Amino acid sequence: MGTANKNSDVLIIIPAYNESENIENIVDEITTGYPQYDYVVVNDGSSDDTARILKKRGYNHINCPINLGIGGAIQTGYRYAKANDYEIAVQIDGDGQHDPAYIAEIIAPIEKGEADYVIGSRFVNKEGFQSSFTRRLGIHFLSGLITVLCFHRVKDVTSGFRAVNRFFINVFAENYPIDYPEPEAILDAIMRRKRILELPVVMRERETGKSSINFKKSIYYMIKVTLDIIVCRISYGIRR
Amino acid sequence: MFQIIPKRLTIVLIIVIVAYFTIILSLLKHKKLNMKYTLLWLFTGVAFLILVLRPEILVWFLRMIGIVGTMNGLFLVLIGFLIMLVLSLTSIASRQASRITKLIQTQGLLEKRVRELEERLDKE
Numbered sequence: 001m002g003t004a005n006k007n008s009d010v011l012i013i014i015p016a017y018n019e020s021e022n023i024e025n026i027v028d029e030i031t032t033g034y035p036q037y038d039y040v041v042v043n044d045g046s047s048d049d050t051a052r053i054l055k056k057r058g059y060n061h062i063n064c065p066i067n068l069g070i071g072g073a074i075q076t077g078y079r080y081a082k083a084n085d086y087e088i089a090v091q092i093d094g095d096g097q098h099d100p101a102y103i104a105e106i107i108a109p110i111e112k113g114e115a116d117y118v119i120g121s122r123f124v125n126k127e128g129f130q131s132s133f134t135r136r137l138g139i140h141f142l143s144g145l146i147t148v149l150c151f152h153r154v155k156d157v158t159s160g161f162r163a164v165n166r167f168f169i170n171v172f173a174e175n176y177p178i179d180y181p182e183p184e185a186i187l188d189a190i191m192r193r194k195r196i197l198e199l200p201v202v203m204r205e206r207e208t209g210k211s212s213i214n215f216k217k218s219i220y221y222m223i224k225v226t227l228d229i230i231v232c233r234i235s236y237g238i239r240r
Numbered sequence: 241m242f243q244i245i246p247k248r249l250t251i252v253l254i255i256v257i258v259a260y261f262t263i264i265l266s267l268l269k270h271k272k273l274n275m276k277y278t279l280l281w282l283f284t285g286v287a288f289l290i291l292v293l294r295p296e297i298l299v300w301f302l303r304m305i306g307i308v309g310t311m312n313g314l315f316l317v318l319i320g321f322l323i324m325l326v327l328s329l330t331s332i333a334s335r336q337a338s339r340i341t342k343l344i345q346t347q348g349l350l351e352k353r354v355r356e357l358e359e360r361l362d363k364e
Contacts, residue, residue, distance in 0.1 A: 064348040068341055076345040
């Protein structure tokens with residue numbers, strides 16, 4: 001199911017759930033500053049004006065009729081990337097936290113064939129927005145858990161700024177973790193014995209709107225993600 | 241040899257089980273139940289029919305696992321069956337959730353293609 005308007009081998013996937021205030025900024029930043037990449041916005045059943053803005057501005061977008069959550073939305077993007085035969089897929093958040101200026105850097109190792117999965121990390125150089133103390137604590141815990149389970153250290157396991165090659169486009173189009181997918185997707189990549197790279201990026205504090213994870217949700221988040229990681233690790237068996 | 245279940249209760253239980261099967265069969269007949277998901281219910285009904293007709297099996301089983309009170313044991317067995325049924329329902333719900341996700345994604349991808357085709361037609 002190909003479409004005619006493919007101009008690049010790189011697809012930027014932008015999931016958007018109720019991002020009517022941010023979405024124009026981020027898409028315009030990409031289309032004016034980085035026209036060499038294709039992009040697709042996945043409107044994840046937003047209840048605000050997101051759908052209308054996407055249509056009015058003529059952005060390349062997919063509308064999910066029902067809210068799937070971030071995992072389901074990202075997977076829609078991967079399915080689109082697979083259907084249209086892209087070589088590289090980059091996922092960035094729809095809230096403006098990620099600076100598209102870093103896309104060239106994080107896809108470079110994939111283009112050179114040196115990595116299969118690249119994570120844009122705010123903790124490598126410790127520059128830019130570092131998130132709150134409690135959140136960093138949670139991230140370090142999950143990072144430690146993954147290190148203990150698979151002997152591979154990834155510092156910023158919750159970063160939504162990632163680039164993958166064709167292999168992972170196909171994998172994730174078929175199967176992508178739901179709910180809070182980022183740490184589990186990393187574990188999946190490690191267990192498939194692929195080359196994972198973490199590169200420094202500077203993240204911005206989100207411009208408007210509020211983060212999707214509040215305090216109450218963060219407890220559920222930690223429990224759910226911890227169990228997910230352990231179950232995912234067990235289901236791969238003793239391969240490392 | 242005393243009776244484990246009084247005769248009158250046995251008759252009542254048999255009537256109840258027959259009613260249970262009648263309801264399941266009528267739901268199946270009107271396609272309100274999927275046979276695939278009904279097997280566990282039918283199996284439960286058969287198991288209880290056997291226990292009502294041959295209660296000594298239940299007593300033997302309960303003694304074997306170390307339960308003395310027959311009524312307590314009956315409740316335990318019942319709860320066991322219910323947990324199994326609920327677990328199977330949770331598994332069905334999970335599977336359906338992931339299939340619905342796939343469908344929504346496909347619908348979204350198709351909607352995009354239709355939209356683009358319509359736009360192209362409008363231009364021509």
